[in-house]
Structure formats: structure tokens, C-alpha cells
Amino acid sequence: MRRLSALVDQVHELARSAPVQHRKPILSRVAELRAAYKKQQERCIDFLQLTQEYADRYLADISDEVRSQGAVLRALEQRLRMAKDLRAEVINLQNAFEKWTCGQLKSVRKSVLSIAIPDDVKLVEEMDKILKTIKMCYKELDKFWIGEVRRVTKAVKTCRMNKEDLDQWNSFQKALSEASGIDEVGSTLV
Incomplete structure (x- = not known):
């Protein structure tokens, strides 16, 4: 973006040194080019801000996943x-x-x-x-x-x-509870 700005400035300087009859249309084109450059610069800034928001959300999701996996x-x-x-x-x-x-x-x-x-x-x-x-x-x-x-x-x-391990552990826990005479909440069965 800086190089583009420098190029627009160079075109502006060239337009000033152009013959008088060509100067006005060239300066008009340079003004259009500057406006397009400003608009593009705003879009890039918006894009970078949006990218930053997405990156922050993505990193937060990754952090949550890492904590969960931990x-x-x-x-x-x-x-x-x-x-x-x-x-x-x-x-x-x-x-x-x-x-x-x-x-x-x-x-x-x-x-x-x-x-x-x-x-x-x-x-x-x-x-x-x-x-x-x-x-x-x-x-x-x-x-x-x-x-x-x-x-x-x-x-x-x-x-x-x-999931099979979890199911196996749940059934194993039930079997142990039944075998030991203790129900799910740990109190003795009557």
C-alpha cells in the first residue's frame, strides 16, 4: 500500500510537469486514482480488522479446545x-x-x-x-x-x-455396585 501511495504521488508530480492542455485531465485522473487508493486502503483496514477479530476468535476456540483436551x-x-x-x-x-x-x-x-x-x-x-x-x-x-x-x-x-470405553466403564460401575451391594449413590441396598 505504501508503494502504491508513492506511485500515485509520482504520477501527481508528473501531471504537474505536463503541458498545460494535458495537465487538467491527468490531474483529474490522479484525483480519481487517489480516491480509489483511499477506498482500497479503507477496505484493507476493514479486512485486517475483520481478520484480527477472526484470528482472536479462532485462538480463543483453540485455547478452549486445548484446555478441554488438557x-x-x-x-x-x-x-x-x-x-x-x-x-x-x-x-x-x-x-x-x-x-x-x-x-x-x-x-x-x-x-x-x-x-x-x-x-x-x-x-x-x-x-x-x-x-x-x-x-x-x-x-x-x-x-x-x-x-x-x-x-x-x-x-x-x-x-x-x-464412547465404547465410556459405555464399558458405566456397565462395569453398575456391575461392581450390584456385586458389592451398593447402589449408584453409594448407600447400602436393603
Whole structure:
């Protein structure tokens, strides 16, 4: 725009030095050129102001998105820590179960089977079935938490939470509430 203004000024100087009979039409054209230049300058200023407004809005939207994604990322990182902690807790429970509960039941089993009363043998067989079921549950819990850690790690890397994960967590929360005898708001079921 400055170069254009300088060129208009040069044309004006040339028009002043032109012969008198050509000076008036050239000066008239220079005046039209100056008016067009002023109008163009106003349009450019309007455009720059509009661009600035859009840029400000765009940056505000980006800032909001970054804050939102930051909150999601923090939630995902917390979820990942919880998933890892819960998986470690499942492993600890499983180890304690196998070491203490199964160990105690094995010693009871040996003493019961040494006496060999038929009803006691049926009881021991029933205990064995229950122990196998409990072991299977621990394996399933371990698989669940391994999968959960994988899903959350992926969500942290992509900074996106899948709707399926959210649905799975909601159903998992319901199942835990039902299994523990606690309703949605945390009070004991009657």
C-alpha cells in the first residue's frame, strides 16, 4: 500500500510537469486514482480488522479446545494410574488367595481325606470347584485390567476417549455396585 501511495504521488508530480492542455485531465485522473487508493486502503483496514477479530476468535476456540483436551488428558492419565493400581491389587489378591486361602484349604482337604467320610469327600470336591471358579475369576479380572491398561494407554497417546470405553466403564460401575451391594449413590441396598 505504501508503494502504491508513492506511485500515485509520482504520477501527481508528473501531471504537474505536463503541458498545460494535458495537465487538467491527468490531474483529474490522479484525483480519481487517489480516491480509489483511499477506498482500497479503507477496505484493507476493514479486512485486517475483520481478520484480527477472526484470528482472536479462532485462538480463543483453540485455547478452549486445548484446555478441554488438557482436562481429558489429565482424566485419562488418572484413569491409567488407577487401572495399573487396580491390576496390581488384583494380582496381590490373587497371590494372597492362592497362598493363604488355598493353602489353608489344602491342609483341611488333606486332613478330611485322611479320614475319608463320603460326605466330607463331596464337600472337598465342592470346595475344589469353588476354588477353580475363584481362580478363573482372578484370571478374568487380570485380563480385564490388562486390556483396560492397553485401552487407556492408547487413549492417552491419542488424547481421545472412545464412547465404547465410556459405555464399558458405566456397565462395569453398575456391575461392581450390584456385586458389592451398593447402589449408584453409594448407600447400602436393603
